[in-house]
Amino acid sequence: MAEVDFMSVLHKSTPRDYLARVNDPEYPKAKAAEQAKKFSEDYWDGDRRICYGGYHYLKGRWEKVARAMAEHYPLPTKPKILDIGCGKGFLLYDFLKVIPDAEIYGIDISDYAIANSKPEIRDRLQIGNAISLPWRDNTFDLVISITTLHNLHAYDLDLALREMERVGKQHKYLCLESYRNEQEKANLLYWQVTCEAFNTPEEWQWWFKHTNYNGDYSYIYFE
Incomplete structure (x- = not known):
């Protein structure tokens, strides 16, 4: 288990106006969150004040x-790779550019995301929940979950971390929203629209130990 940063290069490239998110007259934070948590069209391709404002594939971004x-x-030949919370499958699609013989799988709770995923890999993605993964123990050579599990309440977060550990072999990577001080905590509360698990890095470490999660991890902060 180690902290490995794969995601800050993308996270830090997005400008954010935290106060505008909270105080928008048409989509104040509470209204935006209510819509976003349906994980439907508004979340992915609706108004930017709700969430992504159009989640499109950008060449090279996820590659x-x-x-x-x-x-x-150190993955084997023809590795099996699972993305938990795969969304529209952009990361998995780009994995095939890097490892063309990879056997990719993705699962997401959003039927809209799967229906609007990359057509080339849509048959490798399925609707499902992180708390009950439909694969046997030790199935995958690499299991990934990026900015997904912090959207779960504590009782489901417990199950999801255990499931991620169960289906993976040695290599797993998890990216979570977190905060290190009151400013980052306030920014996280202002900006997020789907997060349910608000934990410091120390608290996330407690969760890892509690659920026997032994994979790698990293955090993104709203500085």
């Missing part, structure tokens, strides 16, 4: 993340 992971983890 650098996939390449960094492929270079970091």
Whole structure:
């Protein structure tokens, strides 16, 4: 288990106006969150004040993340890779550019995301929940979950971390929203629209120990 940063290169490239998110007259934070938590069209491709404002594939954006992971983890030939909370499958699609013989799988709670995923890999993605993964123990050579599990309440977070550990072999990577001080805590509360698990890094470490999660991890902060 180690803290490995694959995601800050993407996270820090997005400008954020925290107060505007909270105080928008048409989509104040509470209204935006209510819509976003349906994980439907508004979340992915609706108004930017709700969430992504159009979640489209950008060439090269996720490829650098996939390449960094492929270079970091000593994966076997034809590795089986699972993305929990895969969304529209952009990371998995770019994994095939880096590891063309990879056997990819993705699961997401959003039927809209799966229906609007990359057509080339849509048959490798399925609707499902992180708390009950439909695969046997030790199925995957690499299991990934990026900015997904912190959207779960504590009782489901417990199950999801255990499931991630169960289906993976040696290599797992988890990215979570977190905060280190009151400013980052306030920014996280202002900006997030789906997060349910608000934990400091120390609290996340407690969760890892509690659920026997032994994979790698990193945090993103709203500075």
